[in-house]
Amino acid sequence: MTAPTPLARLTTLTPHGPVVYQVGDVASVLDVAWERVELGELPPWASILARSQSKGRGRQGRAWASPPGHVYAALRLPPQAPFEGTLASVAVGFALVQAFRDEGVAVSLKWPNDLLTSQGKAGGILLENRKGAVVAGIGLNVGFSPFPPDQRDPNAPPPSAFPESLGPPERLWPRLAKNVLLRYNNELPARDPDWARNFCAQAEKCLAGLGGAVVIHQPVADPRPASPSLTGILAGLAPSGALRVEGPDGECLVWSGTLTLPSRARDA
Numbered sequence: 001m002t003a004p005t006p007l008a009r010l011t012t013l014t015p016h017g018p019v020v021y022q023v024g025d026v027a028s029v030l031d032v033a034w035e036r037v038e039l040g041e042l043p044p045w046a047s048i049l050a051r052s053q054s055k056g057r058g059r060q061g062r063a064w065a066s067p068p069g070h071v072y073a074a075l076r077l078p079p080q081a082p083f084e085g086t087l088a089s090v091a092v093g094f095a096l097v098q099a100f101r102d103e104g105v106a107v108s109l110k111w112p113n114d115l116l117t118s119q120g121k122a123g124g125i126l127l128e129n130r131k132g133a134v135v136a137g138i139g140l141n142v143g144f145s146p147f148p149p150d151q152r153d154p155n156a157p158p159p160s161a162f163p164e165s166l167g168p169p170e171r172l173w174p175r176l177a178k179n180v181l182l183r184y185n186n187e188l189p190a191r192d193p194d195w196a197r198n199f200c201a202q203a204e205k206c207l208a209g210l211g212g213a214v215v216i217h218q219p220v221a222d223p224r225p226a227s228p229s230l231t232g233i234l235a236g237l238a239p240s241g242a243l244r245v246e247g248p249d250g251e252c253l254v255w256s257g258t259l260t261l262p263s264r265a266r267d268a
Contacts, residue, residue, distance in 0.1 A: 004035045010049060010170060017178040019046040022170065025068075027055040030128060030137045033074035037133050045181050047075040049173050056139065057126065071123075071140035071169045075177065076133070078184075082199060083127075083134050086255055087241030089113045092125050092136050092180075094203040099179035103166055108208040110157065111243050111259055115140070116208050120160035142169060157261065196239040204236040209261045211235075216245065219257035223249070230254070 007021040026032050029050035036042035050073075053066035066072055075092075077083040082091035089112040096115060100107040108116045115123035123140040141147075145159035166172045187199075204210060216230040225247070232247035243254040 004039060005032045007032075007036070007048065010174065017174055018181050019043075020174050020177060021046070021048045023048055023050050025052045025054070026050050028053055028057060028137075029072045029074045030057065030126070030135060033076065033135050033137075034128075034130065037076065037130075037135065042076045044076050044078040045177075047073050047173070047177050049073050049169060057137070066139070067146050069169070070142050070146065071138065071173050071176075073138045073140075073173050073177070075136045075138060075180070077136055079129075079132050079134050082196070082241075085241065086112075087196065087200075088127050088134065089125055090200070090203055090237065090241045092127065092138075094206055095180040095183045096123070096125070096138070096176065097206045098183055099176045100162070102179060103175070105162060105166070107206075109203075109206045110208040110261065111237075112241075112256070114157070114208075116157060117160045117162065120145075120158035121156060122160040122162050140169075140172075142166065142172065200237040200239050200241065207234065207237070209234045209259075213262060214245065215260040215262065216243075216254050217258040217260065219252075219254050221245075221252045221254045221257070223252060225252065230257075 005023055005026060007023055010020040010022040023029065023032055029048055033042055033048050049071065052068045053072050056066035056072060082088065093109040093113060093115065097107045097109050106118060110116050113125040114121050126137040128135050128137065141161035143161055143164035145161050147159045212234060214232065214234045218228055219225055219230045221230060230245060230247055230252060232245040232252065235244040235246050235251065238244055238253050245252045245254055
């Protein structure tokens, strides 16, 4: 049996922050996290921060360019609401948007899992669920975008980055991880029968493109669209975390697909 990748405990900024481990150059920080989950050594809210990745992965199997100097983290989440089903990516994205706003950086969530600055995409979230355990892979560009132009999805916003002034990854990520945990404790758990509706009403205010025209490519939607793309007005979020889109034939609930914001696509 191959020995697990060695980890070093990264000192957090306060003694009450969640546990953060640090690792060097790895194939994928998500793979390292799953090693530790299977060994019972990565409890909920613990995370691993990698220096770089040689085989970082993004949504739909895309590669994630991962040179040193940026945040490549894997965060173990508790396997309960709101980190279940369609709502999970929205919950993680909303918490990170709020964490960055507390850092003084304006960020929006491009449903379901991209983090945008005013210049474009600066980060992404990839959720993986195995045997009831949930781990979020979080990639954040810091200072500049490492993505070569030929790796860019033509339907995606232009690449961007969070300000270098936020500090190096080993200082920035522990602050963000602590903020996300505090928001979970204070805002995200179910506290009344309408918690999901109330949560989504807050989260949808962070959505990029809210109230504007959008295109969903290859949507999984109810009702099912007649074509491989759906054009409409982004109306908000359903309590399930599905996207509400006002199409030509009324409102659709979109469970998955690739969202294009036409104004950003034109600027690319």
